[in-house]
Amino acid sequence: MSNTSAIEYLSRQQELEDEARKLMPWDPKSCSYEKGALRQQVFACRTHGNIGVCYSCSIQCHTSCDIVELFTKRNFTCDCGTDKDQSKSENQQFKCQLRKNREPDVASLQNVYGHNFRGLFCSCNQEYDPDSSAVMLQCVLGSECNEDWYHDYCIVGKPKQEVKKNGDEETLADGMPPLDSFDAFICWKCVSKYEYYFQRLMSHPLAQDIIAHRIQHGSSEEKDVSHSVKKRPIDDGGNEYSLTLKHGYSKKLAKIKETLDKETDKLYKFLNDLVPFLVNDDPVYEEPEDTATEADDMVALLLQNCMQREHAVAGISAFNTLKTRLSEYLKPFAESGKVVSGEDINNFFKENDEK
Ligand SMILES: [Zn+2]
Ligand SMILES: [Zn+2]
Ligand SMILES: [Zn+2]
Ligand SMILES: [Zn+2]
Ligand SMILES: [Zn+2]
Incomplete structure (x- = not known):
């Protein structure tokens, strides 16, 4: 493989990998609390005292709560199941359904709570209005406004x-x-x-x-x-x-x-x-650990398969065709939330070879 084609090949691999990740069903299996302060999707729970919880907890632990989606916040640690979480049902066996802690964990002292956590946005202090035509922008600096x-x-x-x-x-x-x-x-x-x-x-x-x-x-x-x-x-x-x-x-x-x-x-x-x-790059934390492993396995499989088919996958147009087919193939998985298995991936390449 010449240098140029190696570089091209690597960038195509990256593209394939990104594509696969975008389409991966994302299982809300693990709470991000133990990872500490992250830039991550935060959901305010107004039922439990205006705390902020991670994506998985918003789905698994706060299903019947009054939740407000805040999109991303920097340096935020999930409050679910901590001493800040004012859960009312004390007979609940676990504090966080995902961490399965029986005693409240210590809440982060670094978390900053602006009015977003009360469901209010902007200098006009309003709730988000999904029917409004107004465009809303988040402040990327955020130190004065808490990324309002x-x-x-x-x-x-x-x-x-x-x-x-x-x-x-x-x-x-x-x-x-x-x-x-x-x-x-x-x-x-x-x-x-x-x-x-x-x-x-x-x-x-x-x-x-x-x-x-x-x-x-x-x-x-x-x-x-x-x-x-x-x-x-x-x-x-x-x-x-x-x-x-x-x-x-x-x-x-x-x-x-x-x-x-x-x-x-x-x-x-x-x-x-x-x-x-x-x-510097400041990526948003996304995949819970278990799913990341599955996604990694899948991507590794994909790449292995591509590697073996290096000659077949030569040329950008062949790659694009493969990418389109992969998207089509993974779409039902993404829509139904079904996790893609190694067998599914092998089937994809089998079907693809027959074409
Ligand atoms: Zn959490
Ligand atoms: Zn809640
Ligand atoms: Zn939780
Ligand atoms: Zn406003
Ligand atoms: Zn600002």
């Missing part, structure tokens, strides 16, 4: 638009940049808190590769940074603004970080200590 979610109209500082959802159509508030023109959002509260650092970033020569938009909070003007960074003074006298970041911002931030003096530069400390997750 914001309505587009609240981001630009306008009153609530009484528009209800029209099919799948989403209408953005005036002043909001198109959603596909940026990758991440930082709310005006978090920008204000670290204004010194954001001003330094915005005056950096690489700023145009990092910052997509500057969105005034309370004014209809949305400033494109490519025009504003150098010519306009950034400080508008207490005017608050949010920022959006371009795709690939992490790599550019890492580049800036490299040029700074570790010992003396405050911007270095900001990037390194306060927002390392903006500079």
Whole structure:
């Protein structure tokens, strides 16, 4: 195998693996408590005292509770079955149905609880309205707002638009940049808190590769940074603004970080200590351990099979055909929640060979 084809081959393997993972039925079998503080999907349980529980616990232990989906939070430890979990039915045999602990476990002291845990979102302090046409964005920085979610109209500082959802159509508030023109959002509260650092970033020569938009909070003007960074003074006298970041911002931030003096530069400390997750990959924890093993087995099998069929799977189009067939094959498993077995995978390759 030449170098190029080896690299191509590896990247195809990666693609196949990602595809398989996406389609894997995800069994809510294990609680993430023992893994400690993670960036993970968190569900608030309002029945048990506004605690936050992991994905599996939300399904297995809090089935009849008033649950609010919070999407991801960083550094969060599951509260299910801990001394924070105010479960009312004391006759329940286990505190957490998955960990099967009989005595409450110690709750994490690191967990931070914003108003999201009471089911409230945004600066307007509202419950999530599934019928609203408003787009909501989560703040990627989050230290001031606890990774809150914001309505587009609240981001630009306008009153609530009484528009209800029209099919799948989403209408953005005036002043909001198109959603596909940026990758991440930082709310005006978090920008204000670290204004010194954001001003330094915005005056950096690489700023145009990092910052997509500057969105005034309370004014209809949305400033494109490519025009504003150098010519306009950034400080508008207490005017608050949010920022959006371009795709690939992490790599550019890492580049800036490299040029700074570790010992003396405050911007270095900001990037390194306060927002390392903006500079480095910060994946969301997903697979509970048992399922990960099954998924790993499956992927290993898939790859083994591909390896043997290296000659057959040559060429991107052949690979894409295989990928499409694999998706079709795995779809019923994903839909029914059935776990894929090694035999199923062998059957797939058998069927595929016959085609
Ligand atoms: Zn849990
Ligand atoms: Zn509950
Ligand atoms: Zn639980
Ligand atoms: Zn709002
Ligand atoms: Zn924020």
